[in-house]
Amino acid sequence: MNSNRAFIVSLAATSLLLSSLPSTAAWLYESNESAFEESDTVHMAVTVGMYGGFGVRCQDEEMKAVYILADANFDRDTIERSNRMKAMKLKLRVDKDEILTLDALGSLGDGGSFVLTSNVTRLQVEQFRQAKKNIAVAVAILGRNYYEDKLSVTGSTSAVGSVIKHCFAESDN
Structure with a gap:
């Protein structure tokens, strides 16, 4: 399972779990270790909002912010043109x-979900x-x-802190 698909599956499971909670959903930490390559371990912190989910993902010390919309009105052609023109941003x-305002790439996920990814620095993730x-x-x-959302920070200190800790564990030694 590639890391984008793992993140989407994790976010879907998180969404189901958090949908039973009050409207201020908490952040959760998830780690997905590859059975074949130690460097393919993915560390994620995710939460859900009104339109979908948001989180940070780390693999091989590379951090990404990911915004996944369950039902967006973007078609494949609009996404591809926007990516070519570098017109898509994650705010x-x-x-x-x-x-x-970060440069971002959009894609359509399974079931029509829209996935927007953007590189982020460790300092930004610390924020x-x-x-x-x-x-x-x-x-x-x-x-x-489009799809502006305000997300709860309940649990973000621990969940995002775990991503940072595991993502940079080897380089800090």
């Missing part, structure tokens, strides 16, 4: 801090871990925001 804002009130996320195409 993030922790509490009332500076708005981050997610230290959030006090909420993390706002949106898809931006040609400057226009």
Whole structure:
């Protein structure tokens, strides 16, 4: 199972679990270890919001922010053109801090879900871990925001902290 598919499966399971919780869903940490390659271990911290899920994923010390929309109105042609033009962005804002506008790539997942991924730095992920009130996320195409959501930070300190700890464990030694 590739890392994107593993993340989507993990997020789907998380969504089902969290759907039974109050509207302020908690963050969860998940690790998916490859049976064949130690370097293929994926560490993830995920939460769900109004439109889908958001999380951070680490594999081989490479961090990505991932926003998955269960039902987006983007067709394959729009996504491909936007990717070629580098017109798609992931917008993030922790509490009332500076708005981050990150280059992103979109794709259609299984069952029509829309997946937006963006490279993030360790420092940016540390901001997610230290959030006090909420993390706002949106898809931006040609400057226009779509699917804006504010996510709870309940459990983000522990879940995102675990991703950081496991992702950079070897390089910190």
